[in-house]
Amino acid sequence: MDVTTNGEVSFWxxxxGGVPGYRQPLPGDISVDVCIVGAGFTGLWTAYYLKEAEPGLSIAIVEKEFAGFGASGRNGGWCSGEFGWSRQKYLSSGTRAGVIEFERQLRSTVDEVKRVTEAEGIDCDFRLTDCLTFAQTPAQMARLQEDYEAAMSWQVPTTRLELIGGAEAAARIRVPDAQGALVRHHVARVQPAKLVRGLAEAVERRGVAIYEQTTVTGIAKGRVTTNRGRVTAHRIIRATEGFTHGIPGNERQWLPMNSAIVVTEPLPDDLWREIGWEDHQLLADASHAYCYAQRTRGNRIAMGGRGVPYRFGSKTDTRGQTQPETIEKLKDILYRMLPQTRGLRLDHAWCGVLGVPRDWCATAGMDPQTGIGWAGGYVGLGVSTSNFSGQTLADLVLDRQTERTVLPWVNRRPRKWEVEPFRWLGVHGMYWLYHRADRNEAAGGGKTTSRLASWANRLTGR
Incomplete structure (x- = not known):
């Protein structure tokens, strides 16, 4: 395993300077207006907008580890304002106009995160840029063309998306065998741990209490029970995303999908010129297995992908430590996308989990009977979507009818995941088919998507 550090939460x-110390745990039984379970992006943004709307609210956040321990402090740092998977799926809970409006509002989160970080003095290496999704085979290019045409048919503004050919794509970043790229404009790169820690400090300044080292053992109407005491609250928000399965009664709600990242040593200027990666764009590919990358503030490459996608029984990692097999897969992806990096040292590898609903669509909601709200299922697009969750949940907690509360993702409840071993077999089967599809497309030179990938999508409802 050729990597300097494995785990220790994340490189971020x-x-x-290292993993932060802990805040104090819950001191015993307390009573507040709102209790939020989970001190990641979703919980912190919710607290932020609640305090912005009603400064007098008493709010407590309870967190098993420390603020930003989960995906919020481990992700790839893409603030993309992206929609996720199929727009078509949201038609089951809304209209075409509602889906278009949802996407429009979600795109605005990039500017909203920028506004808050500037207003709160959060230095999180925020940088507006583009995202380039490269095609390295004709089949991948055909999929990008389909994605572009589908977006245009849904009235996504042409200023948001651009489809470019191979020569222009390679001129921006020298990815070999570039057939073209789909360019998403007006996205942002961030250092996610800086953002989540800065946001935690911002809500504390507004009087929100964050209790760490506090394990939630149950959520019910009007109360949250923990190993440190009970929190009584009129409104409760479950903001646990990829860790939702750990709360009794939610074991099959959202599947904890693994994603992992490796970070290189800093690159010298001449190597950046050789790669052509001059403008800090976000980088992805159009393979079925998928990868994502950024150029960090410190001139490193952070390259992420799925690796081993799911642990049996919804088990999660130990403080970000990932398997040697995953590190090797990510090295292969890095060298395939950027062969110029061969010979670079890998300074850090880690993993984390993201929440995947059975229909692969994000949701936010509030049960009016119990007063318990939730948000998550971001499927890897949580940096920006969690901001919108916070805005939406604040409206729902305060019983406000707004342009956000009528969108088709609100109160969406997909069916639960299957029991084991069927969900393990399903997820691993899906990624086995994806990898085979990618190999077949690369070897065959065909212009159409492998049928194996279509079978994989049908297998898990992606």
Whole structure:
């Protein structure tokens, strides 16, 4: 295993000087207006907008580890304002106009995150840029063309998306065998641990209490029970995303999908010129297995992908430590996308979990009978979507009818995941088919998507 550090939550914390110390745990039984379970992006943004709307609210956040321990402090740092998977799926809970409006509002989160970080003095390496999704085979290019045409048919503004050919794509970043790229404009790169820690400090300044080292053992109407005491609250928000399965009664709600990242040593200027990656664009590919990358503030490459996608029984990692097999897969992806990096040292590898609903569509909602709200299922697009969750949940907690509360993702409840071993077999079967499809497309030179990928999508409802 050729990597300097494995785990220790993530490189993003090493970049900040190390994993932070803990805040105090819940001191015993308390009563507040709102209790939020989980001190990641979703919970913190919710607290932020609640305090912005009603400064007098008493709010407590309870967190098993420390603020930003989960995906919020481990992700790839894409603030994309992206929609996720199929727009078509949201038609089951809304109209075409509602889906278009949802996407429009979600795109505005990039500017909203920028506004808050500037207003609160959060230095999170925020940088507006583009995202380039490269095609390295004719089949991948055909899929990008389909995605572009589908977006245009849904009235996504042409200023948001651009489809470019191979020569222009390679001129922006020298990815080999580039057939073209889909360019998403007006996205942002962030250092996610800096953002989540800065946001935690911002809500504390507004009087929100964050209790760490506090394990939630149950959520019911009007109360949250923990190993440190009970929190009584009129409104409760479950903001646990990929860790939702750990709360009794939610074991099959959202599947904890693994994603992992490796970070290189800093690249010298001449290597950046050789790669052509001059403008800090976000980088992805159009393979079925998928990868994502950014050029960090410190001139490193952070390259992420799925690796081993799911652990049996919804088990999660130990403080970000990932398998040697995953590290090797990510090295292969890095060298396939950027062969110029061969020979670079890998300074850090880690993993985390993201929440995947059975229909692969994000949701936010509030049960009016119990007063319990939730948000998550971001499927890897949580940096920006969690901001919109916070805005939406604040409206729902305060019983406000707004342009957000009528969108088709609100109160969406997909069916639960299957029991084991069927969900393990389903997820691993899906990614086995994806990898085979990618190999077949690369070897065959065909212009159409492999049928194996279509079978994989049908298998898990993606």
């Amino acid at each position: 914390y090493a970049d900040m």
